[in-house]
Amino acid sequence: MLFSDQIQQEIEPVWQASIQHPFVKEIGEGTLPLENFKFYIMQDAYYLTHFAKVQSLGAAKASDLATTKKMNVHAQGTYEAELSLHETFSKLLNITEQDQRVFQPAPTAYAYTSHLYQAAYQGHLGDIIAAILPCYWIYHDVGEALKDKQPEEPIYQEWLNAYGSEWFKNLVKEQINHLNEIAETVTPAERERMKNHFVISVQYEYMFWDMAYHLEQWPGDII
Numbered sequence: 001m002l003f004s005d006q007i008q009q010e011i012e013p014v015w016q017a018s019i020q021h022p023f024v025k026e027i028g029e030g031t032l033p034l035e036n037f038k039f040y041i042m043q044d045a046y047y048l049t050h051f052a053k054v055q056s057l058g059a060a061k062a063s064d065l066a067t068t069k070k071m072n073v074h075a076q077g078t079y080e081a082e083l084s085l086h087e088t089f090s091k092l093l094n095i096t097e098q099d100q101r102v103f104q105p106a107p108t109a110y111a112y113t114s115h116l117y118q119a120a121y122q123g124h125l126g127d128i129i130a131a132i133l134p135c136y137w138i139y140h141d142v143g144e145a146l147k148d149k150q151p152e153e154p155i156y157q158e159w160l161n162a163y164g165s166e167w168f169k170n171l172v173k174e175q176i177n178h179l180n181e182i183a184e185t186v187t188p189a190e191r192e193r194m195k196n197h198f199v200i201s202v203q204y205e206y207m208f209w210d211m212a213y214h215l216e217q218w219p220g221d222i223i
């Protein structure tokens, strides 16, 4: 069995729960309150800023020039594909400069990005690919699960279109192949470490939906 399938199966219940999370379901139905989606978009912009840096750390840790280039192209892709999506949403959701000035990463957004840096700084390229793969793969599966939905809210329709696209499917396949190639060249202990990074990221993907669904706050903002 492919290494990617093996590690995905280990965390299957959380994977499925993530795809079926009420945040995702309500986007598909068009019933998610826009307040929750705005919260998600702002936290996600923070997440993507750090995600691109982690991809660049992957470029720095690659052992050949072609892979360095590939990882840098992906970092640029994160900027172009994801942040341009966010620019569109910022206008549609009326995200103001004031919103941005008072922005703080919520606990889960902070913890998830910290996990990505931990994998990147302590590991090699395989650790980075393992930690970032769930981001691609879960969003792909969400796009597939919701591909026949037509939420009345145009903002949600736009979001669904991005993750159901052919371009995105190919991107996910490339990441999965890259992970499996690396897995064949490393030791069993390194594979175990890669699996752990992957499993933690899958759990954070679930927690990220949950964070936005409950408008998660720091204790310091409540007490």
Ligand SMILES: Cc1ncc(C[n+]2csc(CCO)c2C)c(N)n1
Binding pocket: 044, 047, 048, 051, 077, 078, 081, 082, 134, 135, 136, 139, 205, 208
């Ligand atoms: C919490 C969170 N997880 C995953 C993604 C999806 N995503 C982030 S970067 C990237 C690669 C470039 O498109 C993809 C697919 C997201 N937006 N937010």
